[in-house]
Amino acid sequence: MxxxxxxxxxxxxxxxxxxxxxxxxxxxxxxxxxxxxxxxxVTRTFTQRENVLLFNSRLRLFPGKLRSKWIGPLEVVRMTQHGAIELKGKTGLTFFVNGQRVKHYFGEDSDRDQEALELNDE
The missing domain is CATH 1.20.5 (Single alpha-helices involved in coiled-coils or other helix-helix interfaces)
Incomplete structure (x- = not known):
């Protein structure tokens, strides 16, 4: 025992x-x-009134193989010291997002709908 x-x-x-x-x-x-x-x-710094793209993490609601995962362009209102970014949408509504969900937008400022192409039949 x-x-x-x-x-x-x-x-x-x-x-x-x-x-x-x-x-x-x-x-x-x-x-x-x-x-x-x-x-x-990757640390990214943004300036006021700069255009950015926002990552859409809720894309599963509208499935599509070729659908873009980025929303925008949105305008930067301000950055906080802890990495949060205040963005302004097309409607003028502002909201805060994590800075890791945002990337720089390098597109042109003109609207695609207003561009016109002329096709010649030759």
């Missing part, structure tokens, strides 16, 4: 060592993935 008790105590100590080892491995893994993630974050 005494031998079985000692064996049981040793098993409990081994189990505690396995748990601590797993805890340390999880901690190292989290630190490593955090370093990798932080290294790949």
């Amino acid at each position: 005494e031998l079985a008790g000692k064996k049981r105590v040793n098993q409990l100590h081994e189990l505690e060592e396995f748990r601590l080892h797993a805890y340390e491995n999880a901690k190292l893994y989290k630190e490593k993935t955090k370093r990798w993630h932080d290294k790949h974050i």
Whole structure:
């Protein structure tokens, strides 16, 4: 009986060592993935009245293989010090978004609907 008790105590100590080892491995893994993630974050700075595109994360409502995942162009009203950006839409309504969901817009300012093409039959 005494031998079985000692064996049981040793098993409990081994189990505690396995748990601590797993805890340390999880901690190292989290630190490593955090370093990798932080290294790949692209910091973007925007100025007021600049045009940007907003990533549409709710695209699943309107499925389409070739549908663009970006909405815009929208106008930057201001940037906060923590990376949030206040945007103004076409209706004049302003809203805040995370700066990681926004990218620069390099398109022209003219409307596509107003452009005209002349086709010649030759």
